[in-house]
Amino acid sequence: MENNTTATPAKVSIITIGDELLIGQVVDTNSAWMAQQLNLAGFNVHHRVAVGDTWEDIWEALDQESKRAQIILITGGLGPTADDITKPLLCQYFNGKLVRHEPTLQHLEQLFTQILKRPLTDRNRHQADVPDVCTVLSNERGTAPGMLFEKDNRVFISLPGVPHEMQGIMTKHVIPLLQERFNPGIVAHRYLLTAGIGESDLADRIQEFETALPGFIKLAYLPHYGMVRLRLTARGEKGEQHIISTLEEQFTLLQTYVQDVMVVNEDISIQAMVGKLLLERKQTMATAESCTGGYISHLITAMPGASAWFNGSVVSYSNKIKETVLNVTPETFTTTGAVSEETVTQMLTGILRVMNTDYAIAVSGIMGPDGGTHEKPVGTVWVAVGNAQHTETRKFQFRYDRMRNIEMTAINALNMLRKFIQTH
Template identity: 60%
Template sequence: MTNNKIFASIITIGDELLIGQTIDTNSAWMAQELNKIGVWVKRRVAVGDTREDIWQALDEEAESSQIILITGGLGPTADDITKPLLCDYFGGKMIVNEQVYEHVKTIFLKLNRPLIERNLKQAEVPDTCEVLMNVRGTAPGMLFRKADRVFISMPGVPHEMKGIMKSSVLPLLQKEFQVPVILHRTLLTAGAGESFIAERIRSWEEALPSHIKLAYLPNYGMVRLRLTTSGIEKEALESDIDRLFLQLQELVKDILIVDTDTPLEKALGDLLIKKNKTLATAESCSGGYIAHLITAIPGSSVYFKGTVVAYAYDVKENLLGVQHETLEVKGAVSEETVTEMLKGLLATTSADYGIATSGIMGPGGGTPDKPVGTVWVAVGSKEKIVAKRLQFRFDRIKNIELTAANAMLMMFQLIENETEK
């Protein structure tokens, strides 16, 4: 445990994780929040609803980390075995917690749902724990201490876990541990591969001080670069990492998209706000995914006008004014069609900028000259339109994601170039 780091382990409990029925999004969120208060996640472990596996995970993680966070396994139904196990593991007996009891009753009253015995079982906790109230649900959080380790058990429902983390766990950990600072600086590049970048910045990278780590995170044909450091002296670390981050930005200036750890859709939104412009999309093959990414950003209604998802020919014609002849002669997946889609979109929504997509996402629908993964993207304004044919070779979901990422990148670059002049 170098550098006096405070380490945490995350244990997630539930067979649904081990048979692949559920994707674990909790752990990423928890790791981010712990990072912000200077706690480093050392390990994440998922185990099934099996007594000995949970017990073993508790033993093992207590070896590695001072803080052990446990999610899942606390529901009211019979597949949940975590609470009795925790009672045995930490000693003690089950008692009814009055505060939780009243809280559960109040919730069911409010929801106007029948309250049954099983729900009131939620109010039972081991008498060796400190209860962390769960205002968003019925299963309480529980804190246990054993041999200078802190164990915290929370329900696996994401918004309930997040509520308990924010109101109880994070403030408590901050108070209890003398946490070092963890600092990250991340930038996003496009247009060059990981190896190419590595080669270009090699001598700079080799000269990095030992407390600064560089990571390459490739995705969707773009590469994120992340600098990380941690330690006690915040000011010195900050000055170090900021200086090196500026050097790094300079080294990748020509391929730099944004110098923060923001997703591309956020970077695009920020650019639109800065330029005081609006955007709309006309999506065929991306099926509304670009619109979803953009509207998932708070405040996007300021710059986002709307979308036409034109899956059917008649929607392309009626709502976007694509010529029937164009579709018949050139096909839906063609430069002519995406260009007409874009022109129609800009006319009908009065947006300053627009993105149009049309392609074959698979698994079906490919032809010899337009195989699965063929996509036409057009981006532009009333003044200027750029269209490009892309070729992907993955499954449907990945092809949709790549279409969205590349289309937003094209839009970002066009706006930046256009307004620079």
């Protein structure tokens, strides 16, 4: 069979614009999302840079990134206010002049009169002014259109900074355009999720496998909150059947190395895996959350379709709610305390009854930074999972800050329930 050679996709740089990004007022989620989507489409992001709303800094970033990459993606600075300087700067950078783009103006008029139900002001009308040297990329989700420029065999694409709007233009216009223009070749990914093993121990376990991988397949470690996701990526310019079949063979082999710690061999979250198991069984679950304050149910309800298998939650943050709603006995608080195996066991029994559900999670702990004692230091968490017939409990001792302790509790509780469902 013909050997394939690894594809060398065009390099991409991402420039995010805004003072709010530099001072930490707004977290830059745009470049992370863009990089993920570009990677799936076969492109490598080689550089990401954030600059403020300063003419000289933006201009310099354009010059520098055009030396590094063939594709330069820009987000931010396209709003209607005075501090949004990206559009006039791009107009000068590419030697153009601003002109009124009629299709964008028609979109704005329809948006304001029919949806927003308010007049279209001159300030908003100027959103339809674009450099005459660009290709306009329609923004069906907002007011500022995307703009594509070309210079010195480089492609520059400017996108609005509002994540929802940027994502719409990227999905509808940018990704298909780049794939057609630059032909990144064949790219395919396979994922699996592991739990109960650290990244370094996992690397030691599969070192032999990783060393023997064909040159066109790469392995990546993606650790996150006590779990490690493994990604195999195959790239090539030709021989798609050979590339895909070899990737599948290697992915099957990889699973034999991690079978005892593998959660799922798909690119899904632990909460999605729990939902998948419950849907297959046509069963439901609920949560009784003290220390996590509803964070577990938040992870679940953020997924479309969760109502088919998630009945609800009781956020029993106070002992009074644990007692009156979940029937935790007052004696339990006196003898063992709110953070104890006895408490979460009774919480579990209570939530199964209150929610009339098949499975449940109950958690109680000390998230910090205060509230710990010598016997129960900050990070002490008790988790119970189970059904009407069986209960399993486990004590965790986390060592992080408050938010990460909450996140670690949620992930570990969901994984406990996942294993419980698979064995009961």
